Amino acid sequence: MKMKSLVIISILVLGLAQSEANEPPAPTEMIKGDEKRVLVRWPDKLPTFVIKSLQESKAQEKPLLLDFSARWCGPCKLMDKKVFPDPRVARELENWVLLKIDKDKYPHLANSFSVSGLPTYFLVSEQGEIMGKSLGYQIAPDFAEWLVAARKRSKSRK
Secondary structure: OHHHHHHHHHHHHHHHHHHHHHOOOOHHHOOOOOOOOEEOOOOOOOOHHHHHHHHHHHHHOOOEEEEEEOOOOHHHHHHHHHHOOOHHHHHHHOOOEEEEEEOOOOHHHHHHOOOOOOOEEEEEOOOOEEEEEEEOOOOHHHHHHHHHHHHHHHHHOO
16 A cells, blocks of 8 residues: 555656656646637648547537647556546536547657647647647646636637
């Protein structure tokens, strides 16, 4: 039991240390409101699953949640195991098109978004506008609140 707790704490500490070293916006400093409007510049060659997600986003008029992760990423696994299944998050994700991208398999995509730490999340409107960015593990209530606020901003900009 002690070993399992130590491993989880180590994963969280390493994820947080990596987050701080890369200096992206902290969860409380995510891109919000009308700070600036930044459009996604997709690379020329996109994998089929990305193209399908972009088409789904437009057709269903739902924004995209880009989830950059990797199989070896401890905080990414914790997000998948604890945060995404949380009822508040799962309910809100019904309003989004989730696009999971493995940083190791698709480094050109990660590089085009300047992903330096994991997990990294981007919120992208149906019009291709980046509405938010977050790095690192987040607790479920904060993550759900972030998604709701961004979706409401997206609707108000249409």
